[in-house]
Amino acid sequence: MNIIDTKLAGVKVLEPKVFGDHRGWFMETYSSLQFKEAGLDINFVQDNQSFSATKGTLRGLHYQLNPKAQTKLVRCTRGAIFDVAVDIRKESPTYGEWYGIELTAENKKQLLVPKGFAHAFMTLTEDAEVQYKVDEFYAPDCDRGIIWNDPVIGIEWPIEITPVLSKKDEQAPVLKNADNNFTVGE
Numbered sequence: 001m002n003i004i005d006t007k008l009a010g011v012k013v014l015e016p017k018v019f020g021d022h023r024g025w026f027m028e029t030y031s032s033l034q035f036k037e038a039g040l041d042i043n044f045v046q047d048n049q050s051f052s053a054t055k056g057t058l059r060g061l062h063y064q065l066n067p068k069a070q071t072k073l074v075r076c077t078r079g080a081i082f083d084v085a086v087d088i089r090k091e092s093p094t095y096g097e098w099y100g101i102e103l104t105a106e107n108k109k110q111l112l113v114p115k116g117f118a119h120a121f122m123t124l125t126e127d128a129e130v131q132y133k134v135d136e137f138y139a140p141d142c143d144r145g146i147i148w149n150d151p152v153i154g155i156e157w158p159i160e161i162t163p164v165l166s167k168k169d170e171q172a173p174v175l176k177n178a179d180n181n182f183t184v185g186e
């Protein structure tokens with residue numbers, strides 16, 4: 001597993017080692033040992049999976065407030081997505097900045113989204129499946145969102161499309177008005 005830093009501290013791209021043979025391929029998708037060796041001491045407690053039928057479905061930007069903040073390890077197991085993390089930690093030198101990457105069933109890359117970051121993805125194909133591990137249980141009371149097209153954040157979504165959104169995501173506030181109890185160091 002290659003673990004690669006991005007321009008946002010703590011946001012990492014993981015490239016699993018894929019062993020191909022005449023049957024197909026094998027890969028480890030997560031190893032607590034490799035995480036520990038890389039200095040990542042994360043106790044994942046829940047695995048999630050979502051399916052989005054329509055290309056251009058957009059889920060996010062989402063996060064859970066402290067004390068229920070979640071680290072997420074995200075991968076796409078069918079189709080393709082553009083996956084995004086936004087630093088929302090007040091006083092962070094990269095507050096409001098975003099990082100995005102294509103995660104596809106084919107490239108098998110994963111994105112590690114730390115606590116204090118909002119997360120979203122747009123599906124780039126029909127029938128996209130996303131699987132991710134989280135290190136805190138779902139806590140609907142702490143569940144919050146930021147609108148996907150906040151002009152101050154300025155995420156460059158790769159396809160120009162009117163996205164398919166949930167009702168909740170349609171009504172999400174901009175970052176400036178969003179509930180946020182994150183600061184650097186948490």
Ligand SMILES: Cc1cn([C@H]2C[C@H](O)[C@@H](COP(=O)(O)OP(=O)(O)O[C@H]3O[C@@H](C)C(=O)[C@@H](O)[C@H]3O)O2)c(=O)[nH]c1=O
Nearest residue numbers: 048050059060061062063072119120121137138166168
């Ligand atoms: C996230 C979540 C949702 N649910 C339920 C609540 C709701 O009835 C239904 C759908 O929830 P949502 O509309 O919030 O699902 P979704 O929009 O897919 O939410 C997800 O989006 C991505 C971008 C993330 O980063 C995730 O952490 C999560 O927030 O599933 C759970 O039971 N457990 C969970 O952990």
